[in-house]
Amino acid sequence: MKKLRLWVKLLFLFLIVGGTYLGVKSLKKENISEESKSVLKENNIPLEKYSKTLEFVLDQNLYNEKYLDQYRDIEYSDKNNFKDVINIFLDKGYKGKEINYIMNLSNKNIDKLKNVDYIDIKDYYSFKNFDVNNVNRYNLYREKHSKYELKDIVTYVNIKLDLPVYTDTLEAVDPSDLLVLVNKYNSLPKNYKPSGMEQAAGHYGNNVPMRKEAKEALEKLQESVKKEIGITLLPTTAYRDYNFQNTLYTGYVSKHGKEKADTYSARPGYSDHQTGLAIDLKNPAIKTNVRLNDSDYEWLHNNAYRFGFIIRFPKGKEFITGYQFENWHIRYVGLDVAKIIYENDLTLEEYIDLYVTEY
Ligand SMILES: [Zn+2]
Known part of the structure; x- marks a missing residue:
């Protein structure tokens, strides 16, 4: 009796599963409208080649028999550029699957791809x-x-690390942007001087000019470092104009040669200091040329972001920034950006490429 019940249960299960399967299958067939069926027939296309994309190309008069097998690999999209992409890139030799990759690209990249012969982008x-x-x-x-x-x-x-330094350089379009990137491939206009700069009290008893945003953030940083580890940090230099940088760089070149000078000094127009957002710090308790003790830097490295600063030339990233590690050079970028850069161990170069530049 028990065995029989099991059989009955199994039979029911079989009928339900089988029935559902057939139901779905017939439903799928019904999805192809009679109209599409007759269009397929007119074009001598077997029913099993049907796909939504095929229906679309037939409807749009884009159908080309030689791409019949590609159409099935192309995921239908209702984006505006779908028609355009199919039309152009199949002819360039892209396969159906590659059309799907292309549909994922930005319009800017698609336009660039239109202008060149086939390239493998997978x-x-x-x-x-x-x-x-x-x-x-x-x-x-x-x-x-x-x-x-x-x-x-x-x-x-x-970010052009494959190119020699100071080649293919670009001048900043908006030099006053807080995120302006200045390095060996990106310059500031010769005459650029940030407006509304303020003076901070410097290590040498000098007034150190810097942008207001940087000065306000520096004051908070100074207050915190004093409170938290009991040291003073003073700026030695911040904003430097083109001519001053020119004097500096020329001096270094005559002393050490161009190649060496390029590893630690920026050429005029290519200095982070011209932004008015970069600050060199020194702990005045250290009586030598050393700017910061290891413990001072430890604090700076882990806390600068709380005030919107980053370590602009970090250790281990020399090949990206193009400069030797400078534990004393901080750059103001704003709170949100500084936090992302710190938490992800990025350089400004990488941040701009990953988060700002639109491709
Ligand atoms: Zn510096």
């Missing part, structure tokens, strides 16, 4: 800082630096 398309224009450079850089992760290859090439 390794790169998913990075949000992927730049179509840089694919060849990514590939070359990868060959030379196989130890780097792909995501880093993309970032490093975007």
Whole structure:
């Protein structure tokens, strides 16, 4: 009796599962409208080739028999540019799956891709800082630096680490932006001087000019470092104009040669100090040329972000910033950005590429 019941249960189960399966299957077939069926028939396309994308291309008069198998791999999208993308990129030799990658790109990248012959983007398309224009450079850089992760290859090439310093340089469009990037590939206009600067009391008894935002943040930092570890931190220099940087750099070059000078001094127009947001600090209790003790830096490294500052030339990132580690040089970027940079162990270069630049 018990065995029989089991059989009955199994039979029921079988009927339910089977019935559902058939139901779904017939429903799926019903999804192809009679109209589409007849269009497929007119074009001699077997029913099993049907896909929403196929229906779309037929409807839009984009159908081309040689792409029949590709259409099935292309996920239908209701984005405006879907028609355009299918139309242009299948002809360029992209396969159906690659069309899906392209649909994930920004409009800016799609426009760039339209202007070039087929390129293989499958390794790169998913990075949000992927730049179509840089694919060849990514590939070359990868060959030379196989130890780097792909995501880093993309970032490093975007910030031009594959190019010699002071080549392909760009001048800042908005020099007063708090996030303005100044390095060996990005300059400030020669005449740029931040407006409304204020003076902070300096280590040498001098007045140190810097932007108001930086000064206000510095005062809070000074107050906290005093309270928390009992030291004083004073600025030695902050804003430096083009001409002063020129004098400095020229002096270093005649002393150490250009190559050496470039590792620790910026060329005029390429100095973070010209932004008015960079500050060099010193603990005046140290009577030598040393600016900070290890414990001073330990505090600065872990707390500067609380006041909107970053360590601009961090240790271990020399190949990115292009400068030797400077434990004393802080740069104001604002609270939110400083926190992200600190928590993710980034440089300003990486932050701009990952969070600001639109590709
Ligand atoms: Zn500095």
